Amino acid sequence: MAAHRRPKLLRIIVALAALAAIAVALWQLQLGKDGLIITHATVGQTPVTVFRLPSATKAPVVVIAHGFAGSQQLMQPFAQTLARNGYIAVTFDFTGHGRNPVTMVGDVDEPTRITGVLVDELGRVTDYARKLPQSDGRAAVLGHSMASDIVVAYAVAHPDIAATVAVSVFTRKSTATLPHNLLVIVGALEPQMLKDEGLRIVNQFAGSNAVAGRTYGSFADGTARRLALSSGVEHIGVLYSQDSMRESLHWMNDAFGRTGSGWIDQRPRWLALLFGGLIVLAWPLSKLLPRAAAVPMGASLSWKQLLVAAIVPAVLTPLLLWKAPTDFLTILLGDYLTLHFLLYGLLTAAILVLIRLRSRGTAAHPTRPHAQELAALDALPNPAHPRVAIAALVIAAVAAIAYNILGFGVALDSYLFSFMPIEPRIHLIAAVACGTIPYFLTAEWMAHGQGAKRGAYALAKFCFLASLAAAVALNLQKLFFLIIIVPAILLLFLAFGLISNWTYKATNHPLPGALANAVLFAWAIAVTFPMVIR
Numbered sequence: 001m002a003a004h005r006r007p008k009l010l011r012i013i014v015a016l017a018a019l020a021a022i023a024v025a026l027w028q029l030q031l032g033k034d035g036l037i038i039t040h041a042t043v044g045q046t047p048v049t050v051f052r053l054p055s056a057t058k059a060p061v062v063v064i065a066h067g068f069a070g071s072q073q074l075m076q077p078f079a080q081t082l083a084r085n086g087y088i089a090v091t092f093d094f095t096g097h098g099r100n101p102v103t104m105v106g107d108v109d110e111p112t113r114i115t116g117v118l119v120d121e122l123g124r125v126t127d128y129a130r131k132l133p134q135s136d137g138r139a140a141v142l143g144h145s146m147a148s149d150i151v152v153a154y155a156v157a158h159p160d161i162a163a164t165v166a167v168s169v170f171t172r173k174s175t176a177t178l179p180h181n182l183l184v185i186v187g188a189l190e191p192q193m194l195k196d197e198g199l200r201i202v203n204q205f206a207g208s209n210a211v212a213g214r215t216y217g218s219f220a221d222g223t224a225r226r227l228a229l230s231s232g233v234e235h236i237g238v239l240y241s242q243d244s245m246r247e248s249l250h251w252m253n254d255a256f257g258r259t260g261s262g263w264i265d266q267r268p269r270w271l272a273l274l275f276g277g278l279i280v281l282a283w284p285l286s287k288l289l290p291r292a293a294a295v296p297m298g299a300s301l302s303w304k305q306l307l308v309a310a311i312v313p314a315v316l317t318p319l320l321l322w323k324a325p326t327d328f329l330t331i332l333l334g335d336y337l338t339l340h341f342l343l344y345g346l347l348t349a350a351i352l353v354l355i356r357l358r359s360r361g362t363a364a365h366p367t368r369p370h371a372q373e374l375a376a377l378d379a380l381p382n383p384a385h386p387r388v389a390i391a392a393l394v395i396a397a398v399a400a401i402a403y404n405i406l407g408f409g410v411a412l413d414s415y416l417f418s419f420m421p422i423e424p425r426i427h428l429i430a431a432v433a434c435g436t437i438p439y440f441l442t443a444e445w446m447a448h449g450q451g452a453k454r455g456a457y458a459l460a461k462f463c464f465l466a467s468l469a470a471a472v473a474l475n476l477q478k479l480f481f482l483i484i485i486v487p488a489i490l491l492l493f494l495a496f497g498l499i500s501n502w503t504y505k506a507t508n509h510p511l512p513g514a515l516a517n518a519v520l521f522a523w524a525i526a527v528t529f530p531m532v533i534r
Contacts, residue, residue: 011284018284021277028270029415032080043128046121047072047099048092051083052134060138060162060256061088061129065122067145067168068481069333069528071098071418074239077265078142081245085260087252090129094118094147096332096530098418103330104532118150119157126154126161138162140252144239145484155179159222163255165248168235170197176204180222183251187238188229198227219254226251235484240268271415278407279495286502289399290392293508298449305355306456309446313347314463318471331428333481334529338435340471341521344464345438348446396507400516404496405523421527428531433522439464440518444500444510457501461493496520 039050049072052059062082064075072091079089095117096104104114122141130139140163143151148166153173155161163181168190174182184198195212202210202225205217210227217223230243238244245264253259301309317340329335413419421429443464447456465486472479500513 011287015281015284018277018281021273022281025270025274025277029267029274032084032265032267036080036083041128043092043125045100045102046092046095046125048090048125048128049079050129050132051079051089051091053083053086056083056086056088057134058136059086059088059134060140060252060258061090061126061132061135062140062142062252063090063092063122063126063129065092065141065143065147065151066094066097067143067147068484069097069530070144070147071528073098073413073415073417074236075142075144076415077240077245077267078248081249081263081265082252084263085249085253086258087260088129088132088134090125092121092125093418094530095121096532099422101422101424103424104332104530115150115153118147119154122147122150122154123158126158138256140164140255142167142248144168145235149173152179152182155182162222163252165251166201167244168194168238169201170194171201174201174204177223181219181224181251181255182226183224183247184227185238185244185247186227186229187233187235187241188231189234190238195227195229201225202227224254234487236487237268240265240271242266267415274411274415275408275495278411279498281407282403282499283502285403286499286506289396289503289506289512290389291506291508292389292392292396292512295508296448296450296452296504297509298444298452299352299355299446300449300451301355301446301453301456303453306446306453306459309348309351309355310459310463312351313344314467314470316347317344317467318474321471322474329428329431330531330533331432331526331529332532333479334428334432334525336471336479337482337525338432340468341432341435341439344467345435345440345442348442349438352442352446392507393509393511396503396509396512397515400499400503400512401519404499404516404520408520409523417528419524419527421523424531425526428526429519429523432526433518436518436522436525437515440514440521441511444504444514444517448504448510457497461497465490465493492521492524 035053037052037054041048041050064078066072066074071093075091079091083089093100095102104117126139126141129135130137139161141151141155141161142165144167148169149171151164152166152171155164156173156175156178159178159180161179163183164179165183165185167185168187169184182201184201186194186198199210202216205223205225210216212227212229215224215226217225228243228247230238230241233241242264249260249264320343321339324339326336326339329338409419443460447460468482468486472482496517500517503513503516504510
């Protein structure tokens with residue numbers, strides 16, 4: 001009896017610890033907003049958020065723009081840092097992004113083709129910000145990645161912009177004197193070409209000997225230039241780095257002749273605690289799921305079979321899609337990802353069927369060694385199998401999907417990126433799911449079963465990422481921006497792979513975890529990638 005109680009006690013302790021971590025993280029994240037007045041508005045149809053202290057009257061405004069596939073939430077660290085230091089910080093969702101209902105229009109291969117549209121939108125938001133009652137009329141702009149080019153282009157065309165911060169910059173719009181007071185921030189772990197681009201921009205004023213971390217020119221005449229490297233971060237981490245926050249705050253203070261409290265946003269540790277707590281909480285919660293099968297279900301592949309099932313789709317998918325038309329959804333790059341998931345899943349399913357047929361052939365010749373083949377045959381899906389409880393499968397799948405979408409979705413939408421869909425995006429979730437469901441069903445089935453090989457799941461996910469990398473290499477111009485999201489996909493595979501593994505162990509069936517991951521990925525793709533009418 002005591003031995004039976006110990007696992008249950010451990011689950012209770014883990015659940016309480018996870019809940020405590022989530023509570024502490026939410027409390028600390030909320031502290032960053034305490035004391036700020038945060039208001040929401042629309043400029044035309046562009047969603048806008050204004051951050052300021054109650055005491056911020058007659059203060060400069062800083063308009064903050066997100067990058068490709070981003071949204072206002074990604075830029076909260078900059079907004080709250082600047083607002084708590086006396087500035088009026090304004091974030092917004094670009095056309096086609098986040099909760100902006102306006103779709104990008106045009107025959108585009110990549111988002112840089114609509115620079116003029118985005119620059120005009122930035123201008124409208126900046127005009128709105130400068131007319132706020134608390135504004136003193138002075139303005140600065142800050143943009144990340146795609147938006148770095150947008151803010152530089154806008155500030156060059158509007159020399160009254162007092163300062164510009166370009167994060168992860170790539171632009172050809174800057175000159176030796178415009179935009180005024182330009183700070184370039186690049187993550188130390190970002191590609192070397194971005195660091196070289198930052199030096200090139202600074203060298204337009206400084207000559208050919210500029211170095212990172214040194215300020216050139218003068219704030220008084222608007223020629224100040226600086227390249228700052230944020231230590232230990234890449235393309236997304238640069239948005240949360242204290243180095244990035246500190247450099248931006250000091251730059252604004254120098255440009256506007258102001259001082260602040262020096263408060264710097266420190267959310268990375270609390271975000272890690274929040275999402276870590278949500279992941280860990282899934283383990284004790286998974287124990288509450290009903291068991292759907294008497295024995296572990298799955299393909300039960302041998303290493304030879306597993307390697308074939310994992311590698312062949314990874315090689316064939318990017319080759320078959322290399323020249324295929326993929327402009328069938330109104331989400332830029334999301335249509336290609338949908339097709340990649342779908343074809344990859346269909347190829348994996350075909351290989352699993354061939355393995356089943358071969359196993360049947362082997363079973364007809366008892367003189368052949370066939371133990372693993374028979375195990376794989378026995379474990380293949382059979383709706384009438386008496387060991388599978390359909391009702392339990394449905395309950396487990398609904399519970400797993402709800403935890404992924406609601407448990408993580410609210411936190412993601414509040415602190416990372418726009419996750420709750422607006423009406424024009426709802427049907428896109430169903431469309432993308434037509435690709436993610438076949439992929440995750442076959443990937444989960446392939447990696448599990450009686451006698452499943454340790455490391456099978458990791459191998460399957462590694463091969464998929466390698467396949468996606470090969471697709472980008474084959475069509476770099478069209479798929480370049482997928483490079484940005486590969487680290488995000490890796491993190492999602494790691495986090496939700498753990499959760500689906502716990503779900504599998506509780507239910508003995510890969511279906512609930514597969515469906516939960518498929519819905520999550522379809523949801524994330526449909527709500528983040530820009531909406532475009534080609």
